[in-house]
Amino acid sequence: MxxxxxxxxxxxxxxxxxxxxxxxxxxxxxxxxxxxxxxxxxxxxxxxxxxxxxxxxxxxxxxxxxxxxxxxxxxxxxxxxxxxxxxxxxGIEVKEIDTRREGPDPREPLWEINATATAFFQRLLWDDKAAAPARDYLAKREISRETADRFSLGFAPIDRAMLRDHLTALGFDERRMVDSGLFVKPEEENSEIRPRFRGRLIIPIFDVLGRNVGFGGRVLDNGEPKYLNSPETAIFGKGKLLYGLNWAKNSIRKDERVLVVEGFFDVIRLMAAGVESVVAPMGTALTDAQAGILKKYTRNAYLLYDSDQAGLKATFRSGDELLSQGMTVSVVTLPDGEDPDSYVSSHGAKGLEDQLAKSIDVFERKIQILDRAGWLS
Structure with missing residues (x-):
């Protein structure tokens, strides 16, 4: 191979x-x-x-x-x-190693159906009347059409049959639809498969090589869960992927740092503002596998999580994982009520760089929190 x-x-x-x-x-x-x-x-x-x-x-x-x-x-x-x-x-010599599998990569059919679904979701986002709430949501967050297209954002139809009929017409069978995680097979016998994502803003997720491995879906009303990710599949492992790494990897090497944020839109907003060396885990805190991946690109990490209790917990859990990889970990504390998305929207890349310059070591941040809580008195 x-x-x-x-x-x-x-x-x-x-x-x-x-x-x-x-x-x-x-x-x-x-x-x-x-x-x-x-x-x-x-x-x-x-x-x-x-x-x-x-x-x-x-x-x-x-x-x-x-x-x-x-x-x-x-x-x-x-x-x-x-x-x-x-x-x-x-100008690059390509050599195969002896363990190469025979025939095409068995994961190729799943990458293909995901890429096809992404194109379908993208078209619906701008052409379907039912996608108006998604367009309004992007406008509210000041995400332009250019930025939305850059990150392949889309809209999953409310109609249960639209995506299935589209994929069927292109020759995809139900087994591949289910194996991709795009559809769910009910336990009831003879029940039709149903789409996993309906009426949601869709954020395609790519692996480090830019292959479309899964999706995140953002609810547009008061429904739950707020974000819904693809299930574990042959190509999607939530704890082993970092959103944005396919775009950020070269900048991470160049800048000799990585910014770790909480969510999809933090990554999108920062990259749109010109801060490219940024990624987000698929959950709140980093896993050991994700920390190991980041170590391959840089030794310096900046954590930009929310300052609420959940954010602080994720900060310290992520910091511990990165420290275990031998990385230098700094914590960026934004003003109250701000997250990376909102802060960059108001202050731009230059403002964020100023905040990075004020970051403190993760151990210092732990001591700071303990002191404020009265544990060191």
């Missing part, structure tokens, strides 16, 4: 516009590049390449993926050969 580290290195180094441009006449349109689709032999410029996300997508035949998938489809080669071709074009 080709090591994941090599695949990631090739993907990051690849100029997707140049590589696809060898087969498609692309012209720049805004931040993307457009051309006629090479797969359904289109004449209009419905085929889009997004260099920032390193993906392509056709708005007519809905063919999409990364640079490796493009070469697989266009040249009829297997995935390892596609990686090697991209590596050669990018």
């Amino acid at each position: 080709i090591p994941d580290e090599t695949v990631e290195q090739v993907r990051e180094a690849a100029d997707i516009v140049q590589i696809i441009g060898d087969y498609v006449n692309l012209k720049k349109t805004g931040t993307d590049y457009r051309g006629p689709c090479p797969f359904h032999q289109g004449k209009n410029r419905n085929f889009s390449v997004t260099p920032r996300k390193k993906i392509y997508y056709c708005f007519v035949c809905h063919e999409g993926g990364d640079v490796f998938h493009f070469l697989q489809k266009k040249l009829g080669v297997q995935w390892p050969e596609a990686v090697k071709i991209v590596g050669e074009k990018s």
